[in-house]
Amino acid sequence: MADNFSHWCNQVTDLVRFAPDHKAIAQELQAHYEDHKQALLDLGYDEETAAQRSLEAMGDAQEVGAALNRVHSYWLGLLWQASRVLVVLALALVLVGLWKSRDRVEDPLLRTQSQLAWEAPPETAVHTRAYNADVFWDLLTLDETPEGWTATARLWVQMDTPLGFGPGDAVRQMELRDDQGPLPRLDRFSDTANGFSHVSPTADSSWTNFSYTLSLTLDHKPAWVEVAYPYGAAPFALRDTWKEGTP
Amino acid sequence: MRLSRSGKILRNLLVSALLAVFTAAALGFPPLTVRQMCRQVGRDLLLPDLEPVYEISYNLPHIGSPPRRTFVIAKSGPTYAAFQFQQDKGFYSRFYTTLPPRLANDHLLIPRFGSLYLTGDFADVSAATAQVTVQKTTVWQDYMTRQQTDIQLGERAVYTYNCVLENDQVLSFCYTEETSANNHPTSTTLRNVADHWYRLSFTNIPEDREVGLGTQSLDWEIPVDVTLYGADGQVLDTLHLTASVYDLSWDY
16 A cells, blocks of 8 residues: 555656655655554554555545645746755855955954044044045144154045955055155155154054054144145145144 | 843843944955955045056965965056055055155056056057166275265166067056076076166275174165157157166066
């Protein structure tokens, strides 16, 4: 009798086009068949009669097969399989991406940390609007030393979007000058007189908020210092003078 | 909750999309085309509508899978930008080591892959020559104060190169032939001269620093005079430009 059920089950699953579902369909049909048979055995039917009645109750194999073929749609099944493959490929891509960016794995954390720790420019800072960012410039300190003068200034750049690496490359192309003439460009490190001892990116790795502190070494007392970006369709120059109270 | 098959498909597509975005973010949103490279660089350089005007890709000789570098010259308003990307295992990433992004208004002169590339409006130019003047230069610097104390000038050489009109905004002047002999220290190719003729030396070195502090390469601007000629051979303009020793030495 078990052979009869297997034969019936094969007839049903043969009518379902999406083959990967055959096993699950067979298991479900088997469960229904076994439940029905057990119920009949509990009512006192003998094994052979219970099996025969249960198989008859399962219905016509052609009708059941056609109905199940409609439920287990071939194209939906293929799409489902394809989506599973896609997830596996995407996971593989993540592993490749993480492996290739392993040196920068801390980057998102550092960026978030810098973004949160960022201090907005003071109201005294001069401001201009660049193509896709707001730029602020403020002269902070001016001190007389035996060799001349040291000054610090800060540049803030607020980008419109968090995409990209940030404005570091643009900042390094910026030009400095004071009332005595041009100072070295920010990518030409110079710690000699009338240069700068360092450009300290207080927030060079962030999402949208960036800031840089400059330490200038000068052989004269400057009246003002200007930072300029003479490039592109929206060039700008920001000039700040020393605040009252500086020597 | 048990999802229907349609629900599972939707869930899988959503998970795949999220994983793809996560991967792209981890890789810094790698560009796939030169236009995407320009968009990415333009955003960081605060340059709107940075459009490519010239590009060249170059396979570096390397054992195994050779990294492929793409050098791009792009324009935004009056500004030209030169930058480089490297393709490794299918992904492009910005390559700074031998070329941090360079900017100039109108005329940008940049050595790359054995040629000097010059930008500008060259629609009327039918020929051009570049005259590069190199001279053995040693700059002496006080180690303690970083002040320049002396400059020693030596042997001088002038190289003249004819141009290739790449397009109406880019000219190139080839200055090298890829032969192994050119890598020898006595070779007088421009790249080799740039490598060996410009030096930074120190005086007033503290006694405890004498070990390991030898002569260093000097980043110096080498004069390059470019003469532009029109169709009938008349001189249209002469440009007095410079190329950096660093860019010449690391032109790949």
